Amino acid sequence: MTSPRGLAVLAAAVAALALPAAAAAKPKVTITGDSINNYAFSPSKVKVSKGAKVRWTWDSNAPHNVTFAKLGEHSPTGASGSYSLKFKDRGTFKYHCTIHGFRGKVVVG
Numbered sequence: 001m002t003s004p005r006g007l008a009v010l011a012a013a014v015a016a017l018a019l020p021a022a023a024a025a026k027p028k029v030t031i032t033g034d035s036i037n038n039y040a041f042s043p044s045k046v047k048v049s050k051g052a053k054v055r056w057t058w059d060s061n062a063p064h065n066v067t068f069a070k071l072g073e074h075s076p077t078g079a080s081g082s083y084s085l086k087f088k089d090r091g092t093f094k095y096h097c098t099i100h101g102f103r104g105k106v107v108v109g
């Protein structure tokens with residue numbers, strides 16, 4: 001009963017719905033810089049939907065970590081590493097590297 005034209009409209013609608021979800025599904029943060037003066041999380045602020053997982057990766061010349069002090073969550077400390085955290089609640093979650101003090105935040109909407 002479904003016409004080819006109906007299928008095309010349906011496919012376009014599904015594609016339109018899928019794109020924003022795919023873009024926001026796996027936000028990635030890296031650590032940039034080469035000295036205590038310019039180490040940084042990049043991007044320093046990410047916005048995600050409730051339930052999303054954020055992934056940090058880094059390969060640096062000094063040890064770093066990703067520490068959510070208030071959540072009691074943190075990555076291992078190392079010159080290279082990766083870390084993922086899933087955000088189940090809405091809110092603004094600040095984190096930092098305990099070695100160097102640079103900061104970032106995850107906003108869960």
Ligand SMILES: [Cu+2]
Pocket residue numbers: 039062063064065097098099100101
């Ligand atoms: Cu650091």
